[in-house]
Every structure is written in structure tokens, then in C-alpha cells.
Amino acid sequence: MAIPLYGFLEGDTLGLLVLAEEGETVLDLARKLQDAASLRVARNDKIAFVYNGKAIELGLTVAQAGLQASDRFEVIGKGKL
Amino acid sequence: MLSREEWLPLARKLDWDFTYVREDEVFPQVISGHPWLPHSEWKEWEESFKTSYREYVDNQYEKDMAVYAVRDAVGRLENIQKLAAPWMNSLKLHAAALPLAEFTGVIGSLRGARFGRDSAWRTMSTFGALDEYRHTQIPLLLFHQLVRWDAQFDWAHKFYHTNNWFAVASRHFFDELILGQSAIEFAIGANFVLETGFTNLQFVGLASLARESSDHMFERMVTSIQTDEARHAQIGHPVIAVVMKHDPEYVQYLLDKWFWRSWRLFSILTGVSTDYLTALDQRPYSFKEFMEEWIIDQFLRTLDEFGLKKPWYWHIVEDELDIYHHMIYASAYTYRATLWFDFVIPSPAERKWLRQKYPKYWDDMDAVWEQVSERWRTVGPGAANELKVHGTALPTFCDLCQLPLSGGTPRKNTANVLAKDGRKYIFCSEPCRWIFLREPERYANHKDLVKRVLSGEAPTQLSELLTEYFRLTPETWGKDVHNGAYDWLAASKASSAQR
Numbered sequence: 274m275a276i277p278l279y280g281f282l283e284g285d286t287l288g289l290l291v292l293a294e295e296g297e298t299v300l301d302l303a304r305k306l307q308d309a310a311s312l313r314v315a316r317n318d319k320i321a322f323v324y325n326g327k328a329i330e331l332g333l334t335v336a337q338a339g340l341q342a343s344d345r346f347e348v349i350g351k352g353k354l
Numbered sequence: 355m356l357s358r359e360e361w362l363p364l365a366r367k368l369d370w371d372f373t374y375v376r377e378d379e380v381f382p383q384v385i386s387g388h389p390w391l392p393h394s395e396w397k398e399w400e401e402s403f404k405t406s407y408r409e410y411v412d413n414q415y416e417k418d419m420a421v422y423a424v425r426d427a428v429g430r431l432e433n434i435q436k437l438a439a440p441w442m443n444s445l446k447l448h449a450a451a452l453p454l455a456e457f458t459g460v461i462g463s464l465r466g467a468r469f470g471r472d473s474a475w476r477t478m479s480t481f482g483a484l485d486e487y488r489h490t491q492i493p494l495l496l497f498h499q500l501v502r503w504d505a506q507f508d509w510a511h512k513f514y515h516t517n518n519w520f521a522v523a524s525r526h527f528f529d530e531l532i533l534g535q536s537a538i539e540f541a542i543g544a545n546f547v548l549e550t551g552f553t554n555l556q557f558v559g560l561a562s563l564a565r566e567s568s569d570h571m572f573e574r575m576v577t578s579i580q581t582d583e584a585r586h587a588q589i590g591h592p593v594i595a596v597v598m599k600h601d602p603e604y605v606q607y608l609l610d611k612w613f614w615r616s617w618r619l620f621s622i623l624t625g626v627s628t629d630y631l632t633a634l635d636q637r638p639y640s641f642k643e644f645m646e647e648w649i650i651d652q653f654l655r656t657l658d659e660f661g662l663k664k665p666w667y668w669h670i671v672e673d674e675l676d677i678y679h680h681m682i683y684a685s686a687y688t689y690r691a692t693l694w695f696d697f698v699i700p701s702p703a704e705r706k707w708l709r710q711k712y713p714k715y716w717d718d719m720d721a722v723w724e725q726v727s728e729r730w731r732t733v734g735p736g737a738a739n740e741l742k743v744h745g746t747a748l749p750t751f752c753d754l755c756q757l758p759l760s761g762g763t764p765r766k767n768t769a770n771v772l773a774k775d776g777r778k779y780i781f782c783s784e785p786c787r788w789i790f791l792r793e794p795e796r797y798a799n800h801k802d803l804v805k806r807v808l809s810g811e812a813p814t815q816l817s818e819l820l821t822e823y824f825r826l827t828p829e830t831w832g833k834d835v836h837n838g839a840y841d842w843l844a845a846s847k848a849s850s851a852q853r
Binding site for chain 1: 680681682684685688718719721722725726729743744745746747748749750758759760764765767769770771778780804807808
């Protein structure tokens, strides 16, 4: 079942709803957000995924990262944290 | 014969002490408001601008005749059709937002007319209600000729009856502030904060923009409305003077709450009109300059007079002067089909002006406009490509103000999540979160657009959301004014190709 999450991409002007699958990696989730925001923000290949104020290893799944429905995550340029 | 100064005080102070009913039966607290005080505390209530009924009728008649004269001279359809396209869309924004919101002002004022605690207050509120009828009917009349000419002006009249996201946010605001408040809360939240703080001067600013845009009909309309506003906005002052003696913390709370909520809506309506929907050579000032000169300084002086403090989040407002309406406009441009009016991309000259006026965060906003421009360059101009330069993901909204989660800056969005009583809420800012937590029982069960989509109440697909939920059509939904066919875009594409 899809998990609705609020995604905030660095450089963007608003938050977007992103539907995540438990088994997908947070990297995949980040790329989904980047695609959704591509009209406003150029893609950055070097990114960090931030949840609850902490950087999450990109290879972890959504479930492993502990993301739950209606949580907020950020995608920022790597090295900015 | 008595002079006006001799008889008008008799006509203003008309209350007697009740002997056959209790005062609290005539003015129950739940409608009259907190704090409940005996009339002895209210009897000195005094308005700054006094008027008799006869004077009111005479003045309003003269004002109406002046508005109709200008309409007849320069407000005909053929005059309006010559106005610049961006300004036309500012008119569509106001044609939707203004009339029915003014009618809620009739209802709120009538509450003061019946449940205000002094006869002078009730009399001024009665005139205030008549003012708001006028403010409802004038725009309905003046814009009516446009409804057959442009389907978006026609759609504007059903705005508040739809679930369009901006209608949801507007109704959320007006339902509570204007319709659901006690007489005291209305006097403080609406007359003082919204009207004295914002709309009275908003109309001054709008009139100036209209004049620069050669829209003399709208200029006359808002100037005329503003003269009424200046009179009935003053109702708040003597109410605050009394309540401050008994519960100053409550006044401060109402100020803090309603200033924030008014700021949110006002900055969208006026910020977007000033900095984007008015042609560059017709902008007399930036939105920030207008706010600083007309609103901020004056309002802070007024707070000082009453011994009120600046709202606790003042530093956020000061920062948002540089960014919030830019975030909203760029977001709205990329979701323009969700609205009923058209948008423009700021040109290089306009971006230069915006950079000069808003240096603090403009680099980040300029990057967004460059990215949007690049999409048009890639797909090419034309109506057929409108939706290729449009967002596809569902935007998200604040659980308090119901506006997009566009608080903060592109580098640091201030959206924050709250878990409470088994549910999660998200807010665009700390002030919205604070307001929610002060009165969670009022807000906890409201569903923003995202929650409606997730619950199945609203469609998930954008096209169905537009047509079935927002009740827009391909004819009425917002587009780029030029469908991407900007001379400067074509020129920059050509010069890139040559390189």
C-alpha cells in the first residue's frame, strides 16, 4: 500500500505529495521528488535524504528508514547537512 | 435650530438601563463576546468619525454617483478590453475574491449592529453593514459586463461555491473571522486587525496600481470603497480600548492570530498583483515597499497607542516580506490550471527589477524562473504545450491556513509536522502551528485538500481534480498569458542555438 509523504526539495517553492512504497529505497523516493519538482528545480545528482533532522543512508528502504504516512522528508544537495 | 454638534450626541447615545430583562439576556456573552462587562463599562464608547443617517445617505449617494460616472466614461467593455493582459488577470483575481467576501462583512457587521455593547457601536456597525452591501454590489455591477466577454470573469462568480484550493483557504479564513465571531471578536479581528491593518490601505495601494495601469474604473471603485472602510474600520479602536482594561492578553491573542492569518491572504492578493500582474513600467512600488510605507509603520504606531506588543512572530513577517508572495506566485504559475486566471513569467527586465527590490533571496527565485523558462524553450510555445509546462504531482497545503506549503525559502521550507491525538498535521509555518495548538478543537477536524484526496473525497488525477472538484474547464482554467510565446524566450533560444 502506498505511503503518502510530504516531500521538500531544496530549491523548490512548495512541498509535494509523494507516494512511497515500503520496499523502495530512499534514493528512489528522492528521485521521485526530483522528477515531480523538475519544472522548478534542476536535477542534482549528488543529494542527501533527510528525515527527522538526520541524513538517511540512500540504500535504506522506506520501511527501514522508518518513514510513516504523512511524514515530512527533505532532499538537499550533498554536503549541505 | 440645533447645530449638528448639539443634536448628534443625542442621536448616538440611546441605551436605557434594562429593568424587565437582564442585560446578559439582551447581550448574551456567547454572541456579544468576551469579556462580558456591564454597560457602565461601555457607555463612553466613542467613534472617531461620527455621522448621522442623513449625512450617511447623502455621502453614499454622492460616492455612488461618482463611481457610476467614471464607469460610464471609462468603464465600458471597450475600455476594459484595452487594459494590459497581466492587469486583467489581477482583476479576475479580485472579481472572485471580493464580492462575496464583502457580503460576509455585512453579516459580521450586523452582529455588531445587534450585539455591540453600546448604542454608538451598534449604530456605526449598522452603517458598516450598509457599507459592505455597497462593497458587494459595486464590483458585481462593474464586473458584470465582463462575464459574457471572458469566461474566466464568469467563473469568478462561482469561486466561493467551489472547492478550488484558494476558495477553500479563503472560506476557511472568512468563515471564522467574519461569520463565526462574537461582536467583540469581530470588532478586534476584523475591524481593527484586518481592516485597519490591511484592507483599508490595501485599497489605497490597489487604487494606485489601477491608476498606473490606466484602469480608472477599478481605481474609482476601490477608492470609493476605501472611504467607507476608513470609517467603519475605526469601530475596532474603542472596543480595544475597553477590553484592554480588563483582558489585555486576550486582545494580544486576537491581534497575533488575526494579523498572521490576514497577512497570509493579503500578501497573496496584493503581493501577486503588485509585483507580477502589473506591467513593469506601471509599478509605482514593490509590494515590500508598499507594505513598509503604508502598513507596517502605521500599524506598529497604532499598537503602541493601545499598549499592545508586536506579534511574537514579527521577525517571520519581516523576513517573509522578501519571499513569501514570490514562493506562492512561482508555485501558482506552475499549477496555474488549478486557478481561474492567467499568469505571466517575469521577463529578464522584470527579473532584474525583482532582484533589485528583493536582493535577499532572489538568486533562489531566479533559478526557479530560469528552470521554468527552460521548459518552455524545450517544449516550444503554444496552447497545446500548456500542460507540458505544468506541475503533475499533488501540491500540499497547510492544515491551518489551507494555503500551499510555501513558507520559508527555497533553501529552507518551514513546513512542520505535528502528531496529536492519533493524527498528523502539517503546517506551513510556526505561527500557523501556534494558532492550531491554541484552539485545536476548532481546527482538528478540518480536511485540507491532500486529506480529501487521500480519503477518496477528492479525485487523485489532476485533470479530474480540476474539472470535477474545482469545477474549472479548459476554457476557464489558468494558462500562461502568452502560452510561452515570449519574445525574450525565443530570442534566448535563438542565441543559445547559435552558440
